[in-house]
Amino acid sequence: MIHRIVKMExxxxxxxxxxxxxxxxxxKIRAFEGCEKLELLQDKHNTNIFFTYSNWVDEPSLERYRNSELFKxxxxxxxxxxxxxxxAWSTTVVKSEE
Structure with a gap:
């Protein structure tokens, strides 16, 4: 699982x-094959800063999206x-306390 975080100002x-x-x-992004989660986050104090947080099945799924007409x-x-x-960061979970 790839957790993708993109910071945008x-x-x-x-x-x-x-x-x-x-x-x-x-x-459309959420329905893209391999995308399991999509969230838009906003900085609490700097309201012109946003983050997208998405979960992808694997790196090839994320790359297919990044090369798609939708993403472009x-x-x-x-x-x-x-x-x-x-x-942008592509991350994986090292430990989880859920």
């Missing part, structure tokens, strides 16, 4: 545009709204 005047794009595409379309609109370079 937006121009404050572009937040509505970002949220509309996410709303329009979230179900979503990312093309999203990257125009940034005011800082996004940062």
């Amino acid at each position: 937006f121009d404050p005047s572009k937040l509505d545009e970002f949220l509309a794009n996410f709303e329009e595409n979230k179900s 379309g979503v990312w093309a609109k999203t990257k125009l709204l940034f005011n800082a370079k996004p940062v």
